[in-house]
Amino acid sequence: MATASTDQKVIVLDFGAQYGQLIARRVRDLHVYSEIMPCDASAEEIMAEHPSAIILSGGPASVYAEDAPKVDPKVFELGLPVLGFCYGQQIMAVTLGGTVGHTEKGEYGHATLTRKGESRLLDGTPAEQQVWMSHRDAVSAVPEGFTVTGTTETCPVASMECASRNLYATQFHPEVRHTPHGQDMLSNFLFKICKLEPNWTMEGIIDSMVADIRAKVGDDRVILALSGGVDSSVVAALMSRAVGKQVTCVFVNHGLLRKNEPEQVEEVFTKQFDVDFVHVHAEERYAKLLDGVTEPEQKRRIIGTQFWKEFFAVAQQLDGVKFLAQGTIYPDIIESGARKTGGKASTIKSHHNLIPFPEGVHFDLIEPLDHFFKDEVRALGTALGLPDHIVYRQPFPGPGLAIRIIGAVTPEKLEILKNADAIVREELDAYNAKLFEETGERNSEHSVWQYFAVLPDIRSVGVMGDERTYARPIILRAVESSDAMTADWAKLPYDVLGKISGRIVAEVPGVNRVAYDITSKPPATIEWE
Incomplete structure (x- = not known):
């Protein structure tokens, strides 16, 4: 479903950039709504979205390569302000009659930009400043009507603009934090050049979403699979505000959640929010199905298949349910290659929306978060009144602790891991809270993004109380x-x-050793299974 309505929208055309999503997020950080579209979208398709401005992302290709992504030349004739980064500058140049050359020496990383003359885009930024480069090709001759507004030691056209046509471009990446004044440049583009207003705020977003949901649902009922994770919890809180008891939240407890989490989820959604809450105690059924299973993918299949069986067993007992709400977020859509997103990027995920409806059962989907990034979802959660322990909940896999227990899942192993993991989270929650107090930032340079315990399928010798032990180790995993x-x-x-x-x-009884995993991703993954 459409999310918050807005009379302003910036379209980011994605040329396969590693920073494509980041551009859209930086625009939203300035309280202007943005969406990503594939670079090969026609000018007509773009205008159907009623954009206020267009940004051309970077990309890994050479503009002269046979299969290089192109842009519809009519994009530059729409009368809209256009801003290009890296490949976006190069494709703008060659499309409008300039040339791009292969430099003798590429620039990767920090570079010093020297401004040249007046520049609407660079206005208010230093005459010399640090920028972040990542290129081998670069514009060698600007199109007619353009002026060069910045250079670096090896890049004669580090930025260019044609103010009369509202066309602007940089060879460097303003969207990354390594370009300290990059957000100032984006601000110049959005507010001084495009004349937009910073009106995309959480309060307005929630009011608009609530109105949209009420209009769509009417008097019908909605069902939601509530995991207790950030996304599904925010959807539950939003649906509660919109339609109250018309939504039934089904919480399937497979017994594989972290210590005390089931109790926390039930307390929040029975005492704080006006929804029907169904707690499905499926712990024993899952334990039987997982008994003796060691292969991680088999664990995932069993847990996922049984989840939908449990969920639809409840759903089919309810009358008048027309809609299924779920917490699909914008990166899920982008990475699945679905809808109007970066069509040149490889498909990474395909699991969202593949819901195994039983024969004769179907619900229409409501996905109110499908145009929000994770940090925006958290901000929505806070604005809706969710407690911090849910809003800032650690990322947690759907199969739960089953894939943090290497080998077969047993009651003994679950008890050990739950208790060890609770200690890890308690101590690192406190560590992050201290950093937040000192820096005022939840994601400061030294804060930890995800942390948990892993229980390997081995034992080791130890000494406790002058006696030999032969017990299990715990592996600590903490990543930035x-x-x-x-x-x-x-x-x-x-x-x-x-x-x-x-x-x-x-x-924690049964543990005599703790090891710390110091492997990055890649080559490792964050999770062990």
Whole structure:
């Protein structure tokens, strides 16, 4: 379904850039709504979205390659302001009659930009400033009507513009944090050049979404699979505000959640929000199905298949249910290659919306978060009154602790891992909270993005109380990341690591050793299975 209505929209044309989503997020950070479309969208398709401006992303190709992504030349005749980054500058140049050359020396990383003359895009930024480059090709001759507004040591056209046609471009990447004044440039483009207003705010978004949901649902009923994760919880809170008891939240408890989580989820959605809450206790059924299963993909299949069986068993007992609400978010849509998104990017995910409806059963989908990034979903959750322990909940896989237990899942292993993981989260929650207090940022340079315990299928020798032990180790995994696509192991202080290790060994029976995983992604993954 459409999300918050807006009379302003910036379209980001995606040429396969690693920073494509980041551009859209940076625009939204300035309270202007943005969406991503594939670079080969026609001018007519773009105008059907009623955009206020267009941004051309970077991309890995050479503009002269046989299969290089192209842009509809009519895009530059729409009368809309256009801003291009990296490949976006190059495709703008060659499309409008300029040339792009292959430089003798590429620029990758930090470079010093020297401004030349007046520039509407660079207005108010320093005469010399640091920017982030990532290119081998570069514009060698600008199109007619353009002026060069910035250079670097190896790039004679680091930025260019044709103010009379409202066309602007940079060879560097303003959207990344490594370009310190990049957000100032985006601000210049959106507010001084495009004359937009910063009116995309959470309060207005929620009011618009609630109105949309009420109009769509009417007097019908809605069912929602509530996992307790951020996305489904925000959808539940939003549906509660929109239609109250018309929504039934089905919480399938497979027994594989973290310590105390089922109780927390039930308390929030029975005491804070006006919804029908159904707690399905399926722990014993899952335990039987997983008994002796060691292969991780088989675990996933069993858990996923049984989830839908449990969910639809409840759904078919309810009368008048027309809609199924779910927490699909914008990166899910982009990465699945679906809808109006970066069509040149490889398909990464395909699992969303593939719902195994039983024969004769079908519900229409409501996906109110399908144009929101994760940080925006969290902001929505806070605005809707969800507690921090849900809004800032650690990323958690659908199969739960089953894939953090290497080998077969048993009641003994589950108890060990739940208790060890609770200690890890308690200590690193406190560590992150301290950093937040010191920096005022939830995602500061040294904060940890995800952290948890893993239980391997081995035992090791230890000594406790002058006696030999032969018990299980716990592996601590803590990473720094922004999007889970890449991650680095967190450089935790030794005293924090020491406290976690000491507590686990002292407080969790059956554990005599703690190891720390210091592998980045790639080559490893964040999860172990």
